[in-house]
Amino acid sequence: MRALVFDAFGQELSVREVPDPAPSLAGAVIKVEAAGLCRSDWYGWQGHDQDIRLLPHVPGHELAGVVEAVGSQVSRWRPGDRVTVPFVCACGTCGACAAGEQQVCERQTQPGFHHWGSFAEYAAIDHADVNLVRLPTAMEFTAAGGLGCQFATAFRAVVQVGAVRPGEWVVVYGCDGIGLSAVMIAATAGARVVAVDSGGEALALAERLGAAAVHRMPGSGGAPGSTDGVPEPVDAVAAAVRDITGGGAHLSIDAMGHAFSTELGIGSLRRRGRHVQVRAAGGLTGLSMNRVLAYELVVSGSHGMAAHAYPAMMDMAAAGILRPDLLVTRTVGLDKAGLALAEIGSVPGITVILPHG
Template identity: 50%
Template sequence: MRALVYDSYRGPVSVRDVPEPVAPAGGVVVEVRATGLCRSDWHAWVGHEDVALPHIGGHELAGVVATVGTGIERWRVGDRVTIPFVEGCGRCDWCASGNSQVCPEQQQPGFTHAGSFAELVALHGADTNLVRIPDSVSFEAAASLGCRFATAYRGLVSRARLQPGEWLTVVGAGGVGLSAVMIAAAIGARTIAVDPNPAALTLARELGAEHVLETSDGVADLVHELTGGGAHVATDAVGTPEAAATGIHSLRRRGRHVQIGLLPPVGGHPRIPMDRVIGWELDLLGSHGMAAADYPDMLALVESGALTPQQLVRRVVSLEEASTLLPALEHARGAGITVIDPWLRRTPRRPRPNSPSESS
């Protein structure tokens, strides 16, 4: 199969032929129809994540079950599926309680094993982790749910318990941040989006942000002014110490901050304004994806039209195009989500033995 591969951290990224994966026990192989290009993939490429080299990234995906491993009860070849980026083991107490997103034995496509920047990907713990895609939801929309949208949904709904009428500050209007804006609008919350990119702010306003602010030193003070005392909830959807501090300083007393953007300990753990956290009794909450068990409520909102993740998909690219886009993610300024179709520009499509015939 063709896959997007790099052999060293910050090294060249190329499309090459690699052996097809084999379904693990309790797992499946999925023919990838859509996979998101995410900043987390960039973190792996630069070495902020410890991945085995050479490596195939990609963790937001949707596709069709191509082969089924031993011990599978719920899935068969041809099923349309997606998966959270955390694959729980399915055996521990955390998985049994529906919290596989914090499973101690978790695996992650694109990080702990080869990911979805390929025509095929092997996935573990299928009966615990796979999620059926409704026929009305496209592969592109489903792929966007696996990391950015689902993480924002869990962060706001389950962790911060954002309520109708509350103010939310979203720092960073990339894929996660725009997902948060859409989810807040569906809940009935009032959102302020903060980002240095005017195009991203324009899209945030289209998706429901009441106010948009370009990043500046005084942005937290502006939030307090606009909200009459500060936001009830804030989220860092970027993953920088500056973005986290902006979110925290934008909160009113006893507010809740949700950290969604990755803050890798590069050069030591990042500084957080704990004096404000203590003095104002703020809650700091982490959000690490969302378990498959929690997908039905979110998918029901997607099917009803209350949530429209497909609006975030701004372009679909080939593996070849992705090879140049991945290293450039650090400074990317495009708005919305980029999705890779690993089969794009393969005409005619290369046949596979027993390949599902369903088209997207």
């Protein structure tokens, strides 16, 4: 098969022929029709993720496609089934899985990190009965390309962990794919959303997706959702959000993933507000536990979404209530995938790679 490959971290990406994958006894091989491009893929290529241990490597952790082959122990899926896959692939048998919390599986694997990923014509997924998710018949593969991480991560963070309610104020820090997904999902849930980023095009897209207000952070700018352009002072940005929301947001979502954006999320909340961290925060935070204590704030992490939790999101997408297709602003073939990865964030919204396009 053809795949995007790198032989050394941060070095050249090339498309070349590599061996076809084969399904494990409990696994499946998926013909990849669409693969979302996420900032996490860039971090993996740069060597920031310690789960990538063997080189050469094929990145990509989001995919939608068709089951090509299954192992002898797979009972729920057959070749020809249209599917997507959570980026956290669970074992199905550990304590966390037994409790229904597959998104924090103790023996989880992630395509594009623990093993070769989806920037290829085919991808192998283990424990298919636990991890595959059926796509609605009418959903295009391109629209489903970001469901494995960016859209599903935002859905769980906003709806399930953040417990958003109609009429609440929600602030979203970072308007890359995850952040823009959170904007759409929160607005659809009836919340009033403030989108914060350093990029004007990303904020304009956030408004089109339902943001009631936007705030452009000062600084040197940078790609949507990036850590470039640390605002000075940080307190001024949080104060601006508190002013917009009449005293502070009820829910803050940090889709930017930096020490200062975590502080911004906490500082933007009103009393008894909730903060949800959906992207790993780089560096050390100066998290004020005094504020958490005095305001009785809730601080939570949200790590993807288990396959069994997808139906509610899929039903809303199938009904046209949620529109993941509106987040896709660019599609590229496999030959242009390396350039798109290297320039991640240069185009607001979600870029989807079409390996067979």
